[in-house]
Amino acid sequence: MSQQKITKINNTVKNLQKENIHTWFDLGLFLDKFKEQKSQLPFNGTSKDFNTKITKGGVAFLTFYYTIDGITVETEKYAKIFKNIYPNLPIHFIAGNIKDEANELIPKDAFQKVIPEMEAFDAWPLYKDFFHTKMERGSKTYNDLIGKFWNEVLILVEKLGTYIAENDISLLYLINVCSNPGNVSLALATILISEYLDIPVINNNHDFYWEGGHRKEDLKKKGIKKGPRDFFFHNAHIGEFFSIIEMVYPWESRSWMNVNINKIQQEHLININGHNPANVALLGTAVDTKMHQMSKRDIIKAFMQVSTIFANEKESITVHTAAHHTDSKRSLRPILLGYKTIKNFDFVNNNIVFLQPTRVISRKSIELNFKLIKRLFDYDTFSEKFITNPQLKLSLIVSGPIP
Structure with a gap:
């Protein structure tokens, strides 16, 4: 003192x-x-x-x-x-x-x-x-x-x-x-x-x-x-x-x-x-490039936790059609959107997840994610994985709150 x-x-x-x-x-x-x-x-x-x-x-x-x-x-x-x-x-x-x-x-x-x-x-x-x-x-x-x-x-x-x-x-x-x-x-x-x-x-x-x-x-x-x-x-x-x-x-x-x-x-x-x-x-924001070793069990556990969040207290996850939500009131619960409605969506298995840990606001340029994902599918080796494995999915999570 x-x-x-x-x-x-x-x-x-x-x-x-x-x-x-x-x-x-x-x-x-x-x-x-x-x-x-x-x-x-x-x-x-x-x-x-x-x-x-x-x-x-x-x-x-x-x-x-x-x-x-x-x-x-x-x-x-x-x-x-x-x-x-x-x-x-x-x-x-x-x-x-x-x-x-x-x-x-x-x-x-x-x-x-x-x-x-x-x-x-x-x-x-x-x-x-x-x-x-x-x-x-x-x-x-x-x-x-x-x-x-x-x-x-x-x-x-x-x-x-x-x-x-x-x-x-x-x-x-x-x-x-x-x-x-x-x-x-x-x-x-x-x-x-x-x-x-x-x-x-x-x-x-x-x-x-x-x-x-x-x-x-x-x-x-x-x-x-x-x-x-x-x-x-x-x-x-x-x-x-x-x-x-x-x-x-x-x-x-x-x-x-x-x-x-x-x-x-x-x-x-x-x-x-x-x-x-x-x-x-x-002093720019930085990402720790050190590889964090995680067991397969830990990875599955993490995916299961996120899966529970998107289920919203239900037994399974529903992916909602994005086109139906362009003018709807904002959801106060986490929601998964896709090009079509999917019942019983399996989030844990066969799922590549991209994460943008920001708020859902325009200046975070969330739309750039879709342009980058589109570029990924231009690579044959990447798109081939989805062709040979029809169950494979790609999920983009914007994890921040809606202000």
Whole structure:
């Protein structure tokens, strides 16, 4: 426990409570002043000193929630890498919700901390007001929202900051907290905590709000098609409000390293956002290429488990005709679709399975799977297997939820 950090976070909370933040203009002025004051590096020792500091305090991985999803899978990899470098490193998984199934991925020796105020998107109380309610200067929503927002920020600074201080955490590793505006209160609170406590940050960006999103006027002016994230720009016409989003997502600081999963994001931060290239890095999502040896029994067991899921509590699986479901209401249960209806479908035997572990949304380009599968059947050696074995099947599973 670091008494110095605890005293610092307590004083930070008290000082922030004294700030006269009553309007969006007040917040903008505060952040401008804050950014100018926090230009010093929080650490200026040698790499050896830094290693000692990190190993003593540990690293905290922060995101909105942990479950069986891409973010949690990637975080597990990051945690393993840190453990390889620093074997005795304390690791903390912090989120608004940690679902039971996430324990399959979270290291057994990692500390877990749930702070409900860190939940995001529809689970964040202000999400609708920020991005789905039309605001105008002087309106009730406009005037009320700043008070609710700043109060949430203060609560998070105290709760999250106290946990970080009590555990003497030396490095924060954020995943999408400051790139995807699922909880703006959390983003700003994390920035304040890291800067006031002088804690370096690796800000890992998987999704930026502008990827697939544009201002209404840009859609018309540039002839751009509507995108799935246009709603983030719903109130972009109010400069003093939207400038907070632009400043926070992502935050630029000498003690923050913005790590992106592709070069397009990297170039956007440098060339459009004007970030220092020295503080922008690339870390693509990766697949473990090590072959995992599984017995035939384990493979059959796994197939049987998936088969049970698709049976939906019935004795057998039915494959439904895809053409009958193009306009139907979305199914809330797992469903198998094919070119025709098949009763008593045998999922376990004679089945080649392809897996796309993503959500069922347009930007995941699920349609590319079918083009790739078609290309496979252009190879005689591949298609010959299906000709010589009429029972052979090919199944494509998109395993993520429907948002």
